[in-house]
Amino acid sequence: MSMSSKVDRGMFEQDENIADSPRREKFVPQRTFGTAAERARRNLNAKLSNPLAGFSHAELRRQGRKFALTHEIGDDEDVRAFELGAVLAQSPEQYANVAGLTSQEKEILRQEFANRWSQPWSMEWVSTSWRLPTSLLFLPKAKIEDFGRIADPGLPGKQIDETVVNGAQIWYKHQFGIAGERSRDTWLVGLINAAPYLCCAFIGCWLTVPFNHWFGRRGTIFLTCCFSAIACLWQGFVSTWWAMFVARFALGFGIGPKSATVPVYAAETAPPAIRGALVMQWQMWTAFGIMLGYAADLIFYQVSDPPGIVGLNWRLMMASAMFPALVVCCFVFACPESPRWYMRNKQYYRAYQSICTLRHHKIQAARDLYYMHTLLEAETSMKLGQNKLLELITVPRNRRAMVASEIVMFMQQFCGVNVIAYYSSEIFLEANFEPASALAASLGWGVINWLFAIPAIYTIDTFGRRNLLLTTFPLMSLAMFFTGFSFWIPETHHTARTSCIALGTYLFGVVYSPGEGPVPFTYSAEAYPLYVRSYGMALATATTWFFNFVLGVTWPSLRNAFTAQGGFAWYAGWCIVGWWLVLLFMPETKNKTLEELDQVFSVPTRFHAAYGLRQIPYFFKRYLLRRDVRPEILYEKEEVVVAGDAGYNA
Template structure:
């Protein structure tokens, strides 16, 4: 699959013609980095109408994510084979290590990605991840013992750390603001497609002597998309933002011409991004960006809320179903190994089919709304799963499956994609790499904690206590996100720096007052006519930011954060 020569010729020709005449149409001084994204009327009416090159680039980035998704479910199916093969079924700590050790690799991968993304670009980072994934999967599949298996899993983890740090940012930097939430959410959608493919592979190869050969094919399956990505990644244009940052302006302009539907939109975006990067470089000069995340209050708030989002994504309990659902069916509902692998295909299918809801909701209703609607459903479904174990086998099986399916239906458009979208967009551009590094580190830490602890937790507390623990985390997630999660839809990446100008307790107090008013309206009680001004109201926040820029340029003192 590739673009036609005519498509390439057209975009190159359009870029060259427009570069020669750009100064006749637009003046750089008319565009500010805090301006809203420029859109033609056609783009406002049909935001998903984009160029073939744009969608091809999205496809290329998506294949890079696919092997990550396949591994999530492959490890679940492979356990029914490698645990008896390596004679570790009763060693719960070792079972947890073999699943979770991948996240030690991701810690390393995150720091590798920081270096490669800075100096070599998004495409090279994805290329390195694909090479490592291919080698690591082969290593795991050929491992003669669990001692050899674990280092291979660490190598795979490094590749996933690079992908987790690179793919959401690459998608965010290519996408127009009007559909950025949906495009970045594609990261989670492709993971769910990979998860389903992994379950499908498990179902097929569990019938091929799964204790000796079948599990090896399952665990090696992610290398197929990684091999493809090694060659495919070079067919997509490099991120315009990264090119501008490296001083390759003409190449960045040509890429934007390919990625945007109209030349005037591309030109406006080029100027806005260029000015934003110039401002970033001014802000970065002589600073340690990690310390900057702590020193400036508005960055500190963004980091805390980003970590909170990743915490509740992982501690919702979803990865228990993804990494261990086969063994949960086998050990707690007393299914055979093959039946448990076959039944697990259905939750994987539901996960894949429910995630596209996010494309039509995240930029229309917002990130906050999705979280506050889906988390209560997840909480209730985990309670159903918990209480299913107090019935007989038929009741247990029926209510467990119903609870899992509707939990996944809620998770897929909410807690799955929203934290990735939020963390890819919320940090001001000059510290985005450092900010996403921190949040990616924490999501892997939380994922490690869940993946490692589940076998021992289940053995000690039973399924009731274990699922009750995650139900409690979901309830806590409802409260914390209601209080502290702001809405970020509609902001350009360059405008994100104004979202956390006000303190978290100011944001929480606004949400309490707003929620109280909504409750009174629902009950038919009188409500004050005085409007509540949101602390992250876009018009107010941007007006304040522009005033501070004017004071800065005039030499007046400006507060930090």
């Protein structure tokens, strides 16, 4: 059946044939199709979901051969690979039904599905070498507040307890003259801390599209690493608070485009079977970078000032974050460029060479490359004549994806995680930890944050994105309340007080890492349809960095106004708000094709919100009262065909 004969479902009817079960709604075809532009917009995602649907194997072989010969890709063996690859691209899992494959080729394709983690060394190298250094690249800088000596030996001890920022800031804020309790000082400290994310939100992330267009994925990574290295070195030489602000603001030119480019590169080079898991590893290695940032606290804790240099320890720490950037710059061009980027620039043979290094066999490379080609052709042929950013708002399917993406990106910050990540050492100092113990406790939180992100590689595609968040948000709220309320334990009970505060932050890390940690980037990368995905990801990353900035700049003053108890309770309350937002407005996306996602996001918001509310009594009946009730199914997977509607086929 032709993909263009499938209909965007958007209206509902009651299924009266299911007795003694929760109300079950399913889609029926829309009979009113609107204007030609509206029909084209509705049909756009269906065509992008599989532009090869409906072709015979003979026709696909002819197309594959023509593609290889037209673009002069390889020899006879490569032409054969494209003939078979075009057939496989239509339904990769149906490889057993493709005539002409050798037994060895069928075994390679079988292993692709049976053992999805068995990849060429080049794929594993690209997967780890890019994400690990680039995650470390900005995270130690983002956490650079943790670096350096905890206290100036010449400062009175009471000033340590009065500080509201972490690590190196405790040192340089005195040197910069912003160490007082005045409102101006606390806001300046917060502004310096959050400066990179201000740049990311309003400038950096929006450079992603032009940078990738001009320089490619590798070039963008190289350029942003250069920005990061220069900014890191710059931070080590400043002598005023405004110079530190400017240096850290410049850091955003590296963080913003890089944070959007690396997940896109992973999605474009990874095999389909493990694409979701590889994309979410960005967040896992981000957590690893946080952990190493805390480890650096302890490594440089004892650095002392030589004659003539003030604050050598925090200066070295600020500048040391340039080394991951330099490492990436050295080997980034040893990795293959994104085949999709080569295809965008009509460099077909180079695209084929690139993807051949990332697959076990030429058949797999030809299959994936030809499918990229058909998708790009479909995207190019479908120009609706409207600004892509406006498409995010004006098209209901896109708008619902945007709302869900913005919710998870907003809540990734306003769950309060970076209160702990940025100011953990100061929080532990306020809890009467010794300076070295505060750094060690921060390192412990970093280790937990990383270790508990690893299981998400598997749970994100099994348990589901929405279920992970609905499970972990209440637990994050409890952990935040527990941490804040632990500050009420009298200081006379020192052991109990410090243990409870540390335990609360650790428990928060345990439940944050597999949930709100990895889900937002993965969800945002898959929720948008292909033709607006780059713009959607730019908006998503700008959102998370903006609210990162808001959290970083406001926490010092918030803690002063609310006390530690009130500050943690504030973010505990936001976790509760986040739970309701996810329940009402965030559809599940796990294990769904693009066409199925179009169906999911075609559900009107009011219907999905009502469905979410009905899930609450279902949960209590099923899991607490142990009743045998069946779950409600909001959207069906079966295809709906409108016979004879030639006007809908675009």
